[in-house]
Amino acid sequence: MFKLKVFWLMAGVRETKREALRTSLIEAAKGRIEMSGLGGLRARDVAADAGCALGSLYTVFKDIDELILHVNSQTLARLRAALDLPANAATSPKESLVELACEYLKFAANHKKLWAALFDHRMPEGVAVPDWHVSELVVLFQYIAIPLAQLQPELGKEALANRSRTLFAAVHGIVSMSMEDRLVAVPLEELEDQLRLFVETFVKGMT
Amino acid sequence: MFKLKVFWLMAGVRETKREALRTSLIEAAKGRIEMSGLGGLRARDVAADAGCALGSLYTVFKDIDELILHVNSQTLARLRAALDLPANAATSPKESLVELACEYLKFAANHKKLWAALFDHRMPEGVAVPDWHVSELVVLFQYIAIPLAQLQPELGKEALANRSRTLFAAVHGIVSMSMEDRLVAVPLEELEDQLRLFVETFVKGMT
DNA sequence: AGAAAAAAATGAACAATGTTCAAATTGAAA
DNA sequence: TTTCAATTTGAACATTGTTCATTTTTTTCT
Numbered sequence: 359m360f361k362l363k364v365f366w367l368m369a370g371v372r373e374t375k376r377e378a379l380r381t382s383l384i385e386a387a388k389g390r391i392e393m394s395g396l397g398g399l400r401a402r403d404v405a406a407d408a409g410c411a412l413g414s415l416y417t418v419f420k421d422i423d424e425l426i427l428h429v430n431s432q433t434l435a436r437l438r439a440a441l442d443l444p445a446n447a448a449t450s451p452k453e454s455l456v457e458l459a460c461e462y463l464k465f466a467a468n469h470k471k472l473w474a475a476l477f478d479h480r481m482p483e484g485v486a487v488p489d490w491h492v493s494e495l496v497v498l499f500q501y502i503a504i505p506l507a508q509l510q511p512e513l514g515k516e517a518l519a520n521r522s523r524t525l526f527a528a529v530h531g532i533v534s535m536s537m538e539d540r541l542v543a544v545p546l547e548e549l550e551d552q553l554r555l556f557v558e559t560f561v562k563g564m565t
Numbered sequence: 566m567f568k569l570k571v572f573w574l575m576a577g578v579r580e581t582k583r584e585a586l587r588t589s590l591i592e593a594a595k596g597r598i599e600m601s602g603l604g605g606l607r608a609r610d611v612a613a614d615a616g617c618a619l620g621s622l623y624t625v626f627k628d629i630d631e632l633i634l635h636v637n638s639q640t641l642a643r644l645r646a647a648l649d650l651p652a653n654a655a656t657s658p659k660e661s662l663v664e665l666a667c668e669y670l671k672f673a674a675n676h677k678k679l680w681a682a683l684f685d686h687r688m689p690e691g692v693a694v695p696d697w698h699v700s701e702l703v704v705l706f707q708y709i710a711i712p713l714a715q716l717q718p719e720l721g722k723e724a725l726a727n728r729s730r731t732l733f734a735a736v737h738g739i740v741s742m743s744m745e746d747r748l749v750a751v752p753l754e755e756l757e758d759q760l761r762l763f764v765e766t767f768v769k770g771m772t
Numbered sequence: 773a774g775a776a777a778a779a780a781a782t783g784a785a786c787a788a789t790g791t792t793c794a795a796a797t798t799g800a801a802a
Numbered sequence: 803t804t805t806c807a808a809t810t811t812g813a814a815c816a817t818t819g820t821t822c823a824t825t826t827t828t829t830t831c832t
Binding site: 394395397398478480482483486487492495496520521523524526527528529530531532534535536540541542544552553556558559560561562563564 | 601602605685689690699703727728730731733735737738741743747748749751759760765768769770771
């Protein structure tokens, strides 16, 4: 028993260190992206920040893209968490959609560079985004599908999915352009008003 | 021999060759982007395709970004030309907005990589997109502003500009996501129906 | 036209960066 | 402790954007 436990503990050291390194690398990459954006991410900087050699990065991740995907995965998790509040505390389907959109805008504004990395990142030509990450993205459509289904109960499953995706894309486009200071020089409160108006108009047109 | 030299002197060989090189480089870059996307663009390939030395590229353009901006500038010009048809042949403001959106979708679908380059390209951290290029983009909002002003004549100049920008951003978001085969596996006709429905719904909600 | 000056084109060299790999280090087993 | 296997390391490599001394071409001057 004692021996077994000792064995297990000792055998665990490698796994433990590996996990710690993995976490450090993701955290370091996240920090660099927050500071300098996706374009300012350097393998050497990440390794230095994480306190490991350059080569060690490649023993944990296949390449830089895989590391970025993991940072994006965490960002998506925080985004989903932020959307859970308005999704649950809804007074009406319309209000729910409006609040979801506003929360999305606020998240983007409060995490500009991490949020941008979510959509700016591109895999190398011909390489597909892995399924596990695509499905993390697709879940976002669900937040919209629930209130939308209440507003249009006659919609079939397919049609509902299509419209959810379309409305998400529209809101995303608006938020996305809001983040480009060059094209939109307007305070956040006003952006939120515009977005609110947009969703309300769209919902009104639906009924 | 004397006459030949005089001819060359008068022809302004220097300027002519410089313009020809400029054109070749932009054309070569355009071709490379069409073939391999923005991520597949290489200074060496462009120079080789244009039939000049690597260094010559940098006698015409400050850096690769400037070259890309010029390719994007031409793409924008073609996009605007494509939008002129539906903008002029409109039967009603609503129809005008619908057709503009559909034409935008078709342009994106027919020039996927060039269109993607338009929005995927990022200047280096801290460097702003030059004014001349920003204003080329901003003109797109005007296409929407005209029918929108007819639908809501009570809107002030500022409010009209805001709403035009918002509607453009929404349509752009939808088209943008449509181009990501991974998230949207749907034929173009159906995408067009979705987009048409979206704009119609929004216009209906506006009135 | 020919020489001299100015401008432009060239491509080798440089710097930055992602990735690999042989050697060194460290953990696991006996 | 000793041995073996897994892991870590960072120097070296490959690719790419950019620069610059040198060469070539164009213009100017006589």
